[in-house]
Amino acid sequence: MSYFKNNNNNSLFFTFIFVLNLALVTSSSLTPKPSLFTPGYLVDIVDALPNGSPPLKLRCQGKNHDLGDRTLNVSEEYSFMFKAQYSGGTLYFCHFYWNGKDKVFDVFNDNISSGCGSLAAFLSQCYWKVQEDGFYFAGRQDAQFEKRYSW
Numbered sequence: 121m122s123y124f125k126n127n128n129n130n131s132l133f134f135t136f137i138f139v140l141n142l143a144l145v146t147s148s149s150l151t152p153k154p155s156l157f158t159p160g161y162l163v164d165i166v167d168a169l170p171n172g173s174p175p176l177k178l179r180c181q182g183k184n185h186d187l188g189d190r191t192l193n194v195s196e197e198y199s200f201m202f203k204a205q206y207s208g209g210t211l212y213f214c215h216f217y218w219n220g221k222d223k224v225f226d227v228f229n230d231n232i233s234s235g236c237g238s239l240a241a242f243l244s245q246c247y248w249k250v251q252e253d254g255f256y257f258a259g260r261q262d263a264q265f266e267k268r269y270s271w
Contacts (some may be wrong), residue, residue, distance in 0.1 A: 167192040180214040221271040
């Protein structure tokens, strides 16, 4: 039978389909694993407000993902991970509420991604620190922070 003569080609074809399917399923996950095709990013937000401060409240969203409401006490951290879109245009923003103030801004976009620090192959970290006078950004927790926004 000709089917058995082409068994190597069939195996190669089905292996290709399996790997392609795995890549597509993994790329749609909210907590993806880094891959060779699309870089992964870890966004960390830490409450660095003064001791005794009211809790920091925030809500983060992407174009297609609402990550929900969060409440952080002083020194607590919120993190989320995602894969960047292969063609660019990945965007996540957060709305912050604290002590009668509020602020909305992008915590990740194509411009911010260039400042994120490498944690591992195809995984970068974008670190945000919320303080009484505003919002500070660094590529990693142990890097130099730069004030990006005031309340």
